[in-house]
Amino acid sequence: MTVVIERPERGECSEYYHGYVDRVPDGDVLEILAGQPDELRQMLGDLSDSQAEFSFAPGEWTIKEVLGHLVDAERLFSYRAFTFARDQSAELPGMDPDDYVREGRFERYTLSDLLDELELLRRANVIAFQYLTPEQTRQQGIASGNPFTVRALVYILAGHVLYHFEDFREKYLPGIAQMGASA
DSSP, X not given: OOOOOOOOOTTSSOHHHHHHHTTSOSSOHHHHHHHHHHHHHHHHTTSXXXXXXXXXXXXXXXXXXXXXXXXXXXXXXXXXXXXXXTTOOOOBOOOOHHHHHHHHTGGGSOHHHHHHHHHHHHHHHHXXXXXXXXXXXXXXXXXXXXXXXXXHHHHHHHHHHHHHHHHIIIIIHHHHHHHHHHO
């Protein structure tokens, strides 16, 4: 039997993270999470590794770096969710995404490996999330100095990917298409 993870209310995470939570459409968040790796693969899977090195502006992350960031975020936010669901009260540290991307050195990865890694992590997380109890989804902990409930973290995972879908569609893929047209 799987749990329905309800949408978090205001105050279950800092207002900043509601920018991600609010992107998640109504419906079963676990189905949304489960479908995102396929959407990413459809969106980016036909790119070459050199195209995946594209950045839409100087100083912005490449497609590979964004995917590496999504892998890092999947690990980080799911770890927080599992820690809080297991009723552990230690405050968890924050992360600086730019530091993580720099140290991840994602240019060494193939596009395929990044997509595979995210898909495998996500599949494992969806399996685990579906066995949370309703009480576990409402448990709370502190990370980055902010309170989070487990269900807020689950919604943040989904909304964070949706945020980057927008960037891929609006900034990255048009730039790659424009480069191809001018070649």
